[in-house]
Amino acid sequence: EVQLLESGGGLVQPGGSLRVSCAASGFSFSEYGMNWVRQAPGKGLEWVLGIGGSGGSITQLDSVKGRFTISRDNSKNMLYLQMNSLRVEDTAVYYCAKDLSGDSPHFDSWGQGTLVTVSS
Amino acid sequence: QSALTQPASVSGSPGQSITISCTGTSGDIGSDIGGRNYVSWYQRHPGKAPKLMIYEVTHRPSGVSNRFSGSKSGNTASLTISGLQAEDEADYYCSSFTNSATVIFGGGTKLTVL
Numbered sequence: 001e002v003q004l005l006e007s008g009g010g011l012v013q014p015g016g017s018l019r020v021s022c023a024a025s026g027f028s029f030s031e032y033g034m035n036w037v038r039q040a041p042g043k044g045l046e047w048v049l050g051i052g053g054s055g056g057s058i059t060q061l062d063s064v065k066g067r068f069t070i071s072r073d074n075s076k077n078m079l080y081l082q083m084n085s086l087r088v089e090d091t092a093v094y095y096c097a098k099d100l101s102g103d104s105p106h107f108d109s110w111g112q113g114t115l116v117t118v119s120s
Numbered sequence: 121q122s123a124l125t126q127p128a129s130v131s132g133s134p135g136q137s138i139t140i141s142c143t144g145t146s147g148d149i150g151s152d153i154g155g156r157n158y159v160s161w162y163q164r165h166p167g168k169a170p171k172l173m174i175y176e177v178t179h180r181p182s183g184v185s186n187r188f189s190g191s192k193s194g195n196t197a198s199l200t201i202s203g204l205q206a207e208d209e210a211d212y213y214c215s216s217f218t219n220s221a222t223v224i225f226g227g228g229t230k231l232t233v234l
Contacts, residue, residue, distance in 0.1 A: 035223070037225075044123065044213060044225055044226065044227045044228040045162075045170065045213050045215075045225040045228070046123075046225060047215070047222065047223035047224065047225060050223070059221045059222055060222075061222060095169070095170075097170075100172065100175055100181070104158070104175070104176075105158045105160075105215075105217040105223050106158065106160045106172060106175035106176070106215075107160070107162075107170070107172060108172045108175075108181060110169035110170050111169065112169060113169075
């Protein structure tokens with residue numbers, strides 16, 4: 001059974017940094033692209049960044065370019081999101097999501113999310 | 121890039137069929153990337169993780185009821201649920217890959233089963 005478990009969320013001040021993690025199990029992690037999707041309070045889902053199975057293909061939302069970095073450690077089955085220069089509008093539940101196959105942009109497994117609150 | 125446009129809410133009675141629309145642009149829903157069209161639909165019950173219901177416009181993942189079907193015309197994709205059941209009451213989100221190599225979601229549609 002595929003399991004994705006996010007951790008590392010919390011309260012951070014505007015301009016601060018935070019790293020959230022996603023522990024994956026139940027599938028061959030290195031064979032699948034992974035993504036971070038967020039949901040701000042009262043809003044819909046918003047894809048933020050994606051990374052290929054080997055870590056070599058990264059795509060991201062314009063609003064997070066230069067601030068957020070996605071990475072993965074295939075030896076540990078871990079996905080990471082490093083968030084710098086955080087803004088109030090980055091407040092959201094952050095979900096890691098697995099590609100359906102290879103690098104296809106359909107997400108067939110999701111974690112339960114970790115809440116990131118940016119506030120002074 | 122703006123979110124895909126979905127109706128905020130739809131409703132139907134048990135046994136009926138409903139359709140949820142999702143409108144984008146020629147840069148996302150209307151775009152065939154590598155000869156394929158990457159439109160997905162997700163179901164989300166309160167407090168639960170989203171569940172993939174439809175991918176590549178019309179395909180259902182294993183385990184998804186055949187009461188769920190997808191289609192596309194031009195820049196608009198649609199999700200149809202036939203034989204509506206109480207358990208179908210949830211939020212539904214469409215998404216599409218874009219020609220900028222990003223993924224864009226719709227704002228979500230709340231389905232109420234009367």
